[in-house]
Amino acid sequence: xxxxxxxxxxxxxxxxxxxxxxxxxxxxxxxxxxxxxxxxxxxxxxxxxxxxxxxxxxxxxxxxxxxxxxxxxxxxxxxxxxxxxxxxxxxxxxxxxxxxxxxxxxxxxxxxxxxxxxxxxxxxxxxxxxxxxxxxxxxxxxxxxxxxxxxxxxxxxxxxxxxxxxxxxxxxxxxxxxxxxxxxxxxxxxxxxxxxxxxxxxxxxxxxxxxxxxxxxxxxxxxxxxxxxxxxxxxxxxxxxxxxxxxxxxxxxxxxxxxxxxxxxxxxxxxxxxxxxxxxxxxxx
Amino acid sequence: xxxxxxxxxxxxxxxxxxxxxxxxxxxxxxxxxxxxxxxxxxxxxxxxxxxxxxxxxxxxxxxxxxxxxxxxxxxxxxxxxxxxxxxxxxxxxxxxxxxxxxxxxxxxxxxxxxxxxxxxxxxxxxxxxxxxxxxxxxxxxxxxxxxxxxxxxxxxxxxxxxxxxxxxxxxxxxxxxxxxxxxxxxxxxxxxxxxxxxxxxxxxxxxxxxxxxxxxxxxxxxxxxxxxxxxxxx
Numbered sequence: 001x002x003x004x005x006x007x008x009x010x011x012x013x014x015x016x017x018x019x020x021x022x023x024x025x026x027x028x029x030x031x032x033x034x035x036x037x038x039x040x041x042x043x044x045x046x047x048x049x050x051x052x053x054x055x056x057x058x059x060x061x062x063x064x065x066x067x068x069x070x071x072x073x074x075x076x077x078x079x080x081x082x083x084x085x086x087x088x089x090x091x092x093x094x095x096x097x098x099x100x101x102x103x104x105x106x107x108x109x110x111x112x113x114x115x116x117x118x119x120x121x122x123x124x125x126x127x128x129x130x131x132x133x134x135x136x137x138x139x140x141x142x143x144x145x146x147x148x149x150x151x152x153x154x155x156x157x158x159x160x161x162x163x164x165x166x167x168x169x170x171x172x173x174x175x176x177x178x179x180x181x182x183x184x185x186x187x188x189x190x191x192x193x194x195x196x197x198x199x200x201x202x203x204x205x206x207x208x209x210x211x212x213x214x215x216x217x218x219x220x221x222x223x224x225x226x227x228x229x230x231x232x233x234x235x236x237x238x239x240x241x242x243x244x245x246x247x248x249x250x251x252x253x254x255x256x257x258x259x260x261x262x263x264x265x266x267x268x269x270x271x272x273x274x275x276x277x278x279x280x281x282x283x284x285x
Numbered sequence: 286x287x288x289x290x291x292x293x294x295x296x297x298x299x300x301x302x303x304x305x306x307x308x309x310x311x312x313x314x315x316x317x318x319x320x321x322x323x324x325x326x327x328x329x330x331x332x333x334x335x336x337x338x339x340x341x342x343x344x345x346x347x348x349x350x351x352x353x354x355x356x357x358x359x360x361x362x363x364x365x366x367x368x369x370x371x372x373x374x375x376x377x378x379x380x381x382x383x384x385x386x387x388x389x390x391x392x393x394x395x396x397x398x399x400x401x402x403x404x405x406x407x408x409x410x411x412x413x414x415x416x417x418x419x420x421x422x423x424x425x426x427x428x429x430x431x432x433x434x435x436x437x438x439x440x441x442x443x444x445x446x447x448x449x450x451x452x453x454x455x456x457x458x459x460x461x462x463x464x465x466x467x468x469x470x471x472x473x474x475x476x477x478x479x480x481x482x483x484x485x486x487x488x489x490x491x492x493x494x495x496x497x498x499x500x501x502x503x504x505x506x507x508x509x510x511x512x513x514x515x516x517x518x519x
Binding site: 051052053054055056057058062064067070071074075081083113116117118119120121122135137138139140141142143145146147148149150151152153154155156157158159160161162163166168169170241243244245246247248253254255257258260261262264265267268269270271272273275276277278279280281283284 | 298310311312314315319344346347349350351356357377379380384419420421422425428429431437438439443478479485486489490493495497501505509513
């Protein structure tokens with residue numbers, strides 16, 4: 001039997017096969033960024049800019065080691081931090097100096113401050129468990145900017161909307177890994193199923209501890225170690241305090257602390273009405 | 286065309302992209318960008334007085350902030366004042382209405398309550414205009430009412446404002462009429478009082494529900510402070 005397939009048929013068959021096999025859909029996906037493997041090449045930054053077609057942020061010389069990107073922002077969704085320390089790593093042979101690199105990204109928190117605070121519902125949780133800003137809905141109110149405990153999401157002033165890492169939503173839908181993970185030459189950025197990533201990460205910490213690097217630990221790998229965010233879908237292996245990498249030591253989305261504020265709001269509002277009625281009655285007399 | 290002629294890649298919006306050989310369709314394809322040197326200078330770090338990093342371990346990352354500053358402009362404090370004054374005025378208006386219900390002496394306080402309703406109408410509508418002006422995409426202001434979302438104080442506030450402003454207008458128009466219209470006006474008067482009290486205080490929850498330490502640390506007192514402020518402002 002002769003089977004004649006058009007190119008379109010072939011592609012759709014291939015996609016069906018991919019979806020039924022290693023489908024991304026409906027699975028919790030995330031990043032494990034192992035900073036001990038990072039060599040500071042910034043391929044992730046470049047790949048992200050290229051794939052997502054992000055505009056540049058200008059070309060600055062900061063003098064902050066090799067970091068001329070400075071921070072994550074509306075059009076910077078990966079940022080490699082360069083930390084020059086006057087202390088040696090415990091596995092180092094000589095020299096009281098060490099250079100740390102860490103590729104920072106949106107953490108896609110299990111409890112995301114930006115998502116909870118978004119008044120329009122523009123920020124949603126996708127089928128990959130990532131946090132996604134829908135650009136066709138966002139009206140640029142800027143509330144997510146002050147609700148991100150990591151300072152990730154930002155509003156681009158000339159665009160008017162809030163932007164951040166999408167976990168390459170378009171690539172995931174086509175069964176591809178995010179651009180940064182694909183481009184990483186040392187596998188410092190690992191992409192995959194969250195459960196598997198957590199196991200890999202714990203094994204990696206054990207191996208590092210075994211080889212003598214006792215300072216290695218996981219940042220935000222689960223809800224136990226980071227109860228505020230209830231775990232990060234993009235977590236990290238670090239070898240110094242989180243502050244050194246410009247990461248908060250105990251991030252908590254504001255929503256978790258707002259209940260008593262609503263209570264004092266209710267009391268104050270009732271107080272105001274009482275004051276209004278009371279002064280009106282006082283005027284009656 | 287998402288952005289003007291880009292056949293000269295140098296003159297593009299920073300994508301360094303030639304649209305003769307491809308089209309912009311990535312996740313950030315819609316992002317509008319213009320080169321703004323002032324903005325760059327604002328974010329550019331200042332030169333160091335002395336080289337840090339090698340003398341002692343630094344607990345910060347080159348002294349760079351960990352959090353993003355609010356992107357709000359002067360529109361927002363203006364709204365806090367206008368919306369707060371409107372809310373407190375509507376509450377007082379409803380208080381007068383309640384205390385003098387079915388009482389002929391209502392006429393004595395009619396001027397005060399009319400003034401309350403006018404402050405309510407002007408404050409809530411002008412305040413809303415300032416809020417809309419502050420949006421990155423003002424034409425999408427109505428998306429605030431796309432969802433009902435108790436987890437977002439800004440969404441709750443949008444609903445409160447969307448209740449307070451029409452209630453204030455209906456009250457101002459019909460409160461002193463007779464018959465059905467008057468009844469509608471009276472009902473709207475009570476409603477505007479409740480919405481007004483909420484309008485005066487929700488902004489306190491809104492600023493408390495942020496990661497900015499100075500606002501979050503004072504969160505318990507924020508609504509109280511905001512309401513006290515509105516009570517003083519009327």
